[in-house]
Structures are given as structure tokens and as C-alpha cells.
Amino acid sequence: MTALLPLPVVVPLLGAALTLILVNRPRLQRTVSVVALGTNLVVAVLLLVRAHRDGPVVTEVGGWPAPVGIVLVADQLAALMLVVSSAVTLCVLLYSIGQGRAETSESAPVSIYHPTYLVLTAGITNAFLAGDLFNLFVGFEILLAASFVLITLGGTEARIRTGSTYVVVSILSSMIFLAAVGLVYAATGTLNLAQLAGRLDALPDGVRLALQLMLLLAFGIKAAMFPLSAWLPDSYPTAPAPVTAVFAGLLTKVGVYAIIRTETLLFPGGQVANLLMVGAGLTMVVGVLGAVAQSDMKRLFSFTLVSHIGYMIFGVALSTTAALSGAIFYVVHHITIQTTLFLVAGLVEERAGSTDLRRLGGLARVTPLLAVLFFVPAMNLAGIPPFSGFLGKVGLLQAGVAQGGPLPWVLVVAGTVTSLLTLYATSRVWNIAFWRAPQLATAEPVVRLPGLMVGATTALVVLGLALTVAAGPLFQVTADAAVDLRLRTPYVRAVLPGGPP
Amino acid sequence: MRGGGAGPTLVLVIAVGLLTATGVTLLLERSLTRILLGVILFGNGVNLLILVGGRSGVAPVVGAGPEDEMSDPLPQAMVLTAIVITFGLTAFLAAVAYRSWYLGGNDEVQDDVEDQQIVALAARNEVANADLGGEGPGDDPEQVDPEPPQRGPRRPGGTR
Numbered sequence: 001m002t003a004l005l006p007l008p009v010v011v012p013l014l015g016a017a018l019t020l021i022l023v024n025r026p027r028l029q030r031t032v033s034v035v036a037l038g039t040n041l042v043v044a045v046l047l048l049v050r051a052h053r054d055g056p057v058v059t060e061v062g063g064w065p066a067p068v069g070i071v072l073v074a075d076q077l078a079a080l081m082l083v084v085s086s087a088v089t090l091c092v093l094l095y096s097i098g099q100g101r102a103e104t105s106e107s108a109p110v111s112i113y114h115p116t117y118l119v120l121t122a123g124i125t126n127a128f129l130a131g132d133l134f135n136l137f138v139g140f141e142i143l144l145a146a147s148f149v150l151i152t153l154g155g156t157e158a159r160i161r162t163g164s165t166y167v168v169v170s171i172l173s174s175m176i177f178l179a180a181v182g183l184v185y186a187a188t189g190t191l192n193l194a195q196l197a198g199r200l201d202a203l204p205d206g207v208r209l210a211l212q213l214m215l216l217l218a219f220g221i222k223a224a225m226f227p228l229s230a231w232l233p234d235s236y237p238t239a240p241a242p243v244t245a246v247f248a249g250l251l252t253k254v255g256v257y258a259i260i261r262t263e264t265l266l267f268p269g270g271q272v273a274n275l276l277m278v279g280a281g282l283t284m285v286v287g288v289l290g291a292v293a294q295s296d297m298k299r300l301f302s303f304t305l306v307s308h309i310g311y312m313i314f315g316v317a318l319s320t321t322a323a324l325s326g327a328i329f330y331v332v333h334h335i336t337i338q339t340t341l342f343l344v345a346g347l348v349e350e351r352a353g354s355t356d357l358r359r360l361g362g363l364a365r366v367t368p369l370l371a372v373l374f375f376v377p378a379m380n381l382a383g384i385p386p387f388s389g390f391l392g393k394v395g396l397l398q399a400g401v402a403q404g405g406p407l408p409w410v411l412v413v414a415g416t417v418t419s420l421l422t423l424y425a426t427s428r429v430w431n432i433a434f435w436r437a438p439q440l441a442t443a444e445p446v447v448r449l450p451g452l453m454v455g456a457t458t459a460l461v462v463l464g465l466a467l468t469v470a471a472g473p474l475f476q477v478t479a480d481a482a483v484d485l486r487l488r489t490p491y492v493r494a495v496l497p498g499g500p501p
Numbered sequence: 502m503r504g505g506g507a508g509p510t511l512v513l514v515i516a517v518g519l520l521t522a523t524g525v526t527l528l529l530e531r532s533l534t535r536i537l538l539g540v541i542l543f544g545n546g547v548n549l550l551i552l553v554g555g556r557s558g559v560a561p562v563v564g565a566g567p568e569d570e571m572s573d574p575l576p577q578a579m580v581l582t583a584i585v586i587t588f589g590l591t592a593f594l595a596a597v598a599y600r601s602w603y604l605g606g607n608d609e610v611q612d613d614v615e616d617q618q619i620v621a622l623a624a625r626n627e628v629a630n631a632d633l634g635g636e637g638p639g640d641d642p643e644q645v646d647p648e649p650p651q652r653g654p655r656r657p658g659g660t661r
Contacts, residue, residue, distance in 0.1 A: 134579055141586045148593050157604045161611050164533055168610075172528065172538055178583055179547045186554030187578060228661050234613045293619050297637050 001050050005059040005072050008082060008125035011036050016118035022113045027281035030097050033114045034272040037093055037121065040084040048079035052477055055495035057486075058131070065190045066496050071131035075330060075491055076481035080129045081257055082385045084332050088249050088339050088462060090120050092457045095343055096242035098452025099350070113153065120146035120246070121224035127254050131495060133181050134189040136258060140222070141175065144170050147251060150243045151235065158238045160334075166235035169221065177218035184211050187317065194495035197265050197488055205271075216259065216276075225313060229306045233290065236305075237298035241346025244298060248305050249339030260327065263316050264485040274353030277407050284310030284418040291425040296343045299357035300429060304422055305338050306383060311418075314411050316395050318403050324482035326395030329475060331364045333388040334465055340460040341379040347373070347457060348433065351449055353442025357429065362438030369454065371434050374463050380468075382423035388467040393419055395475070412445055513553050533598035533608040540594060544587035551580045552567030 017035030052059055055077035059067060096113065124142025130136040148170070152163035166306065187190055187207055188199040200208055201216045219230045232252070236244050255297045263276075287307025294300040312334070313328025347370055352363060364371035380387035393415060399413040467474065482488040492500070524543025527535050555573030559566040602608040 136584065138586075141590075145589060145593070148590075148597075151599075152597065155600050155604075160597060160601050160604060162613075164594075164601060164610050165593055165595055168528070168533075168536055168540075168640075171594065172543075174586075174590070175540075175543055175547050182547065182551035182576070183555045185551070185579070201596075234616065293623070294615075295619075298617060299615060319503075324535055 001046070002057055002059040004046060005042050005057055005074055005129065005323045006061065006428060008040050008086070009072075009122050009129065010045075011039050012118040012122040012125070019114040019118060026100075026111070029111070029114050033093055033118060034090070034097075036118060037086065037090040040121065040125070041083070041090055041270065044079065044082040044086045045072045045304075046478075048076070048083050051076045051079040052480065054255065054262075055490050058494050063332070067190060067195045067500070070135055070419075071192065071495055072129040072135075073131040073491065073495060074129055074192075074466075075409075075484060075494070077257075077260065077485060078128045078220055080328065080477060080481065081253070081334065082125060082496065084335050084468065085124055085128070085250055085253075088335055089124075090342070090459070091116075091247060091460045091463075092242045092246045092249075092339065094459075095116065095245070095346070095453050095456035096240075098454075098456060099240075099242065104229065116146050116149045117246075119143075120150065124250055124254055128257060128305040131193055133184060133193065133196070137174075137177055137181055140254070140258075141174060141470060143251065144174060144303040145413075147247060149238045151247070153243065162235040162238045165231055168277075169231040169235075170401075172219035173218050174370055176214065176221070176438065178241070182213040183214065183469050187211060192495070193261070193265055194492040195500050197492055198500045208267065209271055212262075213274060215262050215266075216272065219255050219258045219262070220279070222252065223259060223281050223313075224252050224283075224306050224309055226286050227279070227311070229283065229287065229309075232306055233299055233302040235346060237296065241342065241349060245339045245342035245346065246303065246343050249335045252309060253306065253335050254307065256316075256331055259313070260316055260331075260485070261325070263319070264324065265488055265491060266487065268319070268449075268486075270317075270319050273282065273317050273319060274407060275323065276313055277411055278312035280310040280317055281414040282310075283307065283313060284414050286321075288418045288421040292421060292428075294358045294425075298342065299347065299432065300357075300425060301341050301345060305417055306447040307422065308334055308338075308381070311393065311415060311446055312394055312414065313397065317411075318399050318408065320399055320403060321479065321482045321486055322402060323396065323399035324485055325475065325479040326399050326459055327394060328478040328481055329395060329471075330392040331476075332474070333392045333464075336460060336464045336467060337377050337381050337389065340457065340464055341381065343453075343460060344370070344374045345456045347449060347453060350453070354438045356441065357432045359441035360439060361436035362434070364434040366438050366440070366451070370449070373454075373457055373461055374434065375430065378426040379423075380464055382426050383419040386468060388464065388471060391468065391471050510557075515548060517546050517549045518555060520549065531609045533594070533601055533610060536610075537591065537594050537598055541587075541591055544591065548580050548583050548587065551576050551583060 016030050018032045022032065037158065045055055051074050056073055059072050061070045061072060096117075120143050123139050123141070124144055126142060127136055127139030148163070148167050151166055152159050180290045183192065184196065187203060188196060190196055190199060200211070217228075224232045236247055239247065284307050287303050287310065289306060291300050291303035294303060307329050311330050312327045315323040315330065345355050348360070348363065351367055351370060352360055354360065381391045383393045384390040397412050397415055400408040400415070524539045524541075527539025528543065529535060530539070556574030558570045558572035559613055560573040561571040562605050599609045
């Protein structure tokens with residue numbers, strides 16, 4: 001089973017090499033991509049089952065034993081992230097294949113799309129599986145380099161303008177991360193996460209706090225926490241629909257995953273809990289107020305994306321088992337839903353010619369299927385019962401109430417208000433774009449949307465609904481993962497069976 | 502960097518500070534070329550910082566010298582990776598800056614257009630999409646075409 005562990009990183013990379021060779025054979029290129037990501041999904045599910053039953057799966061890359069060599073670790077949290085990200089990347093890939101077949105306009109993927117997309121996937125899985133800080137950095141860099149290419153795909157003026165902001169901010173956050181890695185090594189003499197867990201505990205409090213804040217700053221930029229989130233709503237919406245969807249779903253969540261991992265494994269004890277809570281509250285409220293003011297679907301969803309990052313940070317800040325479990329559940333839910341909404345926005349753009357609310361109307365009458373595809377995930381995002389968004393929010397708010405104290409209560413109120421305002425923002429989109437008299441922004445509307453695009457979106461909507469139906473077992477897994485995260489010993493013991501040297 | 506023992510030399514530490522400070526200052530500029538220079542300086546500062554973190558000494562090869570005087574090879578391995586990554590990112594940023602200049606005639610990072618529209622709306626105390634009645638979009642003087650142009654004006658002699 002441990003032999004399977006490197007596959008989620010290696011298979012997409014090999015696939016990227018193959019698709020690069022096959023640039024002139026589009027059909028074969030698509031097949032290779034789909035097979036690579038399909039394999040990823042299967043491997044991820046196997047890893048999750050194994051991690052849930054027998055504890056973390058560890059493999060030593062290159063055969064060097066743990067603190068010296070590089071390790072890949074799939075504990076329940078990493079494996080769960082892997083499953084969701086594989087499913088989402090596969091659906092988005094199918095969507096973009098459908099889009100590529102349908103049209104030849106600017107938004108259509110070019111031949112470099114497939115290799116880059118697979119490299120992006122490899123970066124994401126590498127970040128999830130990384131067992132040491134430097135490998136995490138490399139994972140981030142792989143996915144960033146690929147995302148730079150994807151966000152400036154085609155090199156048009158708008159994409160270059162927004163892309164340059166994205167590139168500069170991402171490079172800055174990488175530099176901060178790298179500096180933090182260097183300082184952590186200087187302070188402890190290791191970068192292996194399991195070994196760091198012990199050695200960081202032995203450091204003086206001040207040094208430990210400085211390292212923690214520096215890592216938090218780097219991950220906060222990537223996860224788009226409030227004061228560090230201004231880059232996101234500007235840069236995401238101009239990219240092609242599938243690219244925006246996968247960025248919105250996964251890239252920020254890799255940052256959130258890194259925050260969860262470092263705050264629980266490396267720096268437990270909640271030294272920055274209050275800071276995180278203030279950040280989480282501001283992220284929620286400021287983000288959703290931004291969403292209310294927007295008049296373009298994609299930008300509006302970019303702001304709700306920022307806003308809902310706050311919920312996950314809230315869970316991390318509380319850091320109780322229930323809160324972490326809720327946060328992990330929320331990450332899973334939000335990856336699926338946010339990706340779906342951006343795919344639907346892409347479908348609207350395809351069908352009606354624009355996502356600008358000032359130019360849309362009456363889509364529910366024109367394409368009832370599209371209306372259903374929008375309505376279900378939109379209500380799910382807003383947290384209407386019985387959807388998974390509601391369950392995740394309730395889990396987090398309950399954890400907040402159980403904690404008690406003024407700041408958690410403020411956060412509970414902020415979370416509720418954010419949920420209501422999200423409902424307001426999404427129902428505004430519904431009212432304007434899907435009700436009213438039919439009005440399309442294009443003179444020659446597409447009569448039928450490509451089946452593969454609609455199919456892939458439907459698959460994600462169904463996955464979002466499945467999260468609701470399977471919420472019980474899923475909460476069991478996330479609760480188990482949260483217990484492991486709080487204990488720390490399962491992870492450390494799996495990586496260093498003989499105890500830390 | 503053989504400062505006679507374990508500690509890094511002061512020169513290196515000062516170099517790190519200087520590179521980082523100038524890098525950050527340049528990063529605050531609006532022109533992409535200056536940001537690019539800033540990224541290069543900042544990146545090199547950070548790379549040096551990693552190097553400073555390790556113990557200095559003789560080459561870490563078994564048999565080349567006494568083991569307790571060897572330098573720490575790990576930061577050197579990490580810094581190699583980091584240099585390659587920084588180099589790649591710098592190259593991409595250079596390409597973006599060139600493309601930006603090629604398309605727009607300058608390499609300044611522009612403001613967000615949509616954002617300014619919303620600021621203008623807020624200044625006039627209006628609501629976006631207050632009108633639910635279904636007037637045509639042609640009545641709205643604020644109306645912009647959200648579709649980016651296919652490509653900018655071509656420069657004579659420019660190749661794509």
C-alpha cells in the first residue's frame with residue numbers, strides 16, 4: 001500500500017510529460033489527462049480507506065530513513081483532501097474538454113493547457129502529502145508556477161493585467177515562506193514535520209511565536225485571509241472558467257490545509273488563537289460585504305470564496321476536536337461547492353455571453369437545467385438546511401458556542417450574519433440573472449450547451465449533494481482526523497517509529 | 502563563509518538585510534521592471550538567509566576532514582533548489598512584464614477597472630443593479646464590455 005503513496009504526485013507529472021509530447025494529437029492528449037486524474041482519484045480513495053483503518057500511510061522517498069530522507073505522509077486529513085481534490089480536478093478537466101470541443105474563442109483551452117493543468121494537480125497533491133516543510137514549499141512552487149501559466153493563458157491584456165498582480169503577490173508569499181523555512185531550519189536543525197513537532201516545543205516561546213507568525217503570514221496570503229486577501233477577487237475572474245473554478249476550489253484550500261497542519265502539528269497550544277479569530281471574523285464579514293457590492297457573477301463568487309475562508313480559520317483558531325472536525329468538513333464542502341459555482345458561471349457565460357448581472361435576465365426560463373444547476377450549490381453555499389453548507393456551519397458554530405467566551409461568541413454572530421449575507425448575495429444573483437424578462441448579452445446564443453460541460457457540472461452538483469447525504473460517515477472521518485491532529489502522536493509515530501532521534 | 506567555527510560571519514548577515522531591504526523597497530513600486538528587480542534582490546536575500554542558517558566549515562565529504570568541522574550540507578542543497586525556483590519565477594515575471602509592455606506600451610500594474618466602478622457607485626451612494634425592471638443595458642452609461650479585447654494593437658516589427 002505504501003507503494004501507492006507517491007503515485008498522486010508522479011502520475012500527473014508523467015501525464016504532463018506525455019501530454020506535452022502529444023501536443024499535436026489532441027484526442028490522445030485528452031485521454032492521457034483523463035486517465036492520469038482518474039488514477040489519482042482511485043489511489044486517493046484507497047489511501048483514505050487505508051489511513052482511516054490503520055492510521056497514517058508513510059513512504060520514504062529514495063529509501064532514506066525518516067529524519068534524513070524526504071517522507072510522504074497520508075494521514076486522514078491529507079488523504080481526505082486528496083480524494084476531494086482528485087474528484088474536483090477530474091470534473092474540471094472533463095468540463096474544460098467539453099468547452100474545448102464546443103468553441104474556438106478566447107476562453108477555449110490551448111494545447112499547453114493539459115500539461116500545465118496536470119503539473120498543477122501534481123503540485124496540489126505534493127503539498128497535501130508533504131511530510132517536511134521544504135517539500136511543502138516545493139509543492140507550493142509547482143502549483144504556483146503552473147497557476148501562473150494558467151492565469152495568463154493566451155496572454156490577453158486583461159489577463160496580463162490581473163495576472164501580474166497575482167504573480168507578484170504569489171512570489172512575495174513564497175519568499176516569506178522560504179525565509180520562514182530557512183529560519184525554522186536555523187532554529188531547530190530539521191525540517192521534517194514529525195521531528196519539528198518535538199523540537200519546536202523545546203524552543204523559547206518568543207522564537208517559536210516568531211516562526212509561527214512568519215509561516216502564518218505566508219499561508220495567510222495563499223489562503224486569502226482578510227488583510228492579505230485583496231489580490232484574489234481582482235485576479236481570479238479573468239481566467240478561463242475551468243481555471244478559475246479549480247483555483248477557487250483548490251489553491252486557497254491548499255493554504256488552509258497548510259495552516260491546519262502547522263497550527264496543529266507544529267504549534268499547538270493556541271498562542272495565536274485570538275489573532276486567528278479576529279482575522280477569521282474580518283475575513284467573513286469584509287469578504288461577504290464585498291460580494292454584496294459586486295455586479296458580476298464571477299467577482300461575486302470570488303468574494304464569497306474569501307468570505308468563507310473565514311469559517312475554516314475560525315475552526316482552526318478554536319482548535320478543539322469539534323472545531324477542527326467542523327473546519328475539515330467545511331474545507332471539503334467548500335472545495336466542491338465553490339468549484340461548482342464557478343463552473344456554472346462558466347456555463348452562464350457560454351449560454352448568455354456574459355456573467356455581468358447588468359446584462360443578464362430570465363435565464364430560468366431560457367435554460368431551466370442551468371437554473372437548477374445554479375440554485376442547488378448557491379443555496380448550499382448560503383447554508384440552507386439540509387445542505388452540507390448548513391451542516392458544516394452548524395458544526396463550527398456549535399464548537400464556538402461550546403468554547404464560550406466573548407471572542408468566540410462574536411465569531412458565532414459574525415458567522416451567522418455572513419451566512420445570511422451570502423444568502424442575500426446569491427439570491428440577488430438568482431433574482432437578477434435567472435428571473436425577470438429573458439435577456440441575453442449575446443446576439444447569437446448557443447442553442448445547446450456541450451453535454452460534457454453540463455455533465456461535469458452536474459457531477460459536481462451531485463457530489464455536493466452526496467456530501468449532505470453522506471455527512472454522517474464524513475463527519476466520523478473528519479472527527480477521527482481532528483482527534484489525530486490534536487493528539488499529534490499518530491502522525492509522529494508513523495513517520496518516526498523509533499521515536500525522534 | 503568560514504568564519505572560524507559555527508557562527509555565520511557578520512558580512513553575510515548584513516548582506517541579507519541589505520538585499521531584503523532594497524528588494525522590498527523596489528517591490529512597492531508600480532512598474533513591473535522595478536518589481537522584477539525587487540524580486541531578484543529579495544529572492545537572493547532569502548537564499549543567503551537559508552545559507553546563513555547552516556553551520557559553516559569544510560566540505561561535507563567523508564574523509565575530506567574531521568567530521569565535527571564539516572559544514573552543514575542541507576541548507577546548501579535547499580538553497581540550490583530555492584535558487585532554481587527563484588530563477589524560474591523571475592523569468593516568468595520578466596515575460597509578464599515584457600508582454601504587458603508589448604500590449605499596453607508600459608509595464609505599470611493597472612488598477613482594477615470593476616473595483617473603480619464600484620467605488621464610483623459608492624461615492625454617488627447608488628446600489629449596483631438597483632433596477633430589477635428589465636431595462637436594456639444600452640441605457641446605462643456605465644456599461645462596459647466585460648469581454649477583454651482579443652489582442653492589443655500590434656506594434657510594428659513585433660513578433661508573437
